[in-house]
Amino acid sequence: MLAGCAAAGVAAASCSATGSLPRSDAGGARTRAVHLVARAWHTDVDLPADRLPPALLPLAQDFPGATHFLFGFGERAYWTKPEPSSTDALAALIPGPGVILVTALRAPPPAAFPPKDVVVLPVAEEGLDRLGAFLKAELREDGEFRRMADGPYPGSRFYATSRRYSAAYTCNTWVADALHVAGTGVAPAGILFAGQLMRRARAAADAAGRQPALARTPLAPAHRAVP
Incomplete structure (x- = not known):
């Protein structure tokens, strides 16, 4: 089943809620990196x-x-169920409460996931600050930081968010918005599916001249999630 993006296999009109996002210009040398993980x-x-x-x-x-912490967005009722049904997946197409899954790592993502599933995107220090501010605002429901159930992976947990999920604003749209805020050069408009986002992110990384060759990226066992 789809992990957090319950509507990803269903065609939908594209809509990105980027109108109120912070500025995304790099504003300095891109000496740090954020990682997109599929x-x-x-x-x-x-x-x-x-x-x-x-x-x-x-x-x-x-x-x-x-x-490192990985952040992902999804439909709350569907994603937090241990065994969601096809009916649950269809219900997730209707706008409803979202949820954020946080996965903790003891290694950088390129050392914890297969090379084909990771894109390294250079950012400025200010970009990390903006990304942190974006995530701080997203991990709130009614102004409160609230823990929910344990997640599906070792070292993961769900946290409440006021952000609403829909077929037009998926997990991948949300991540595209986060990358845009960080100043990676990834444009979020029209993103619904993981493949779209990965292609756009690789193009941005290539343009920045910092994407390492996949064959040279080390691979570590499992996800190195915190037990």
């Missing part, structure tokens, strides 16, 4: 643990020893 039809974006804003430091307390 998990089948779903995508995640990472933030280094040393760049968590103060409001998200509870994540470091929830997962001691983590060096």
Whole structure:
């Protein structure tokens, strides 16, 4: 089944909620990186643990020893069910509450996932600050930081969000917005599916001249998630 992007296999009109996003210009030398990770039809974006804003430091307390955190968005009722049905997947097409899955890693994503599933995107320090601010705002429901159920992977957990999921605003749209905020050069308009986002991100990485050859990217066992 689809991981968090319940509507990814269904055609829908494209709509990206980017109108209120922060500025995304790099504003400095791109000396850091964020990572786009594909998990089948779903995508995640990472933030280094040393760049968590103060409001998200509870994540470091929830997962001691983590060096990176992956963030993904999905439909709440569908994604948090241990065994969602096809009826649940169809219901997820209707706009409804979203949820954010956080997965803690003890290694950078290129060392934890197959090379084909990771895109390295250079950003400025200011871009990490903007990404952290975006994630801080998204991991809130009614102004509160709220833990929910354990996630489907070792070292993962669901957290509440006020963001609503729909067939026109999927997990991949949300990640595209996050990458745009960070100043990666990835344009979010029209993104619904993981393949679209991965292709656009690879093009942005190639344009920046910082995407390493996939064959030279180390591969580590499993996801190195924090137990």
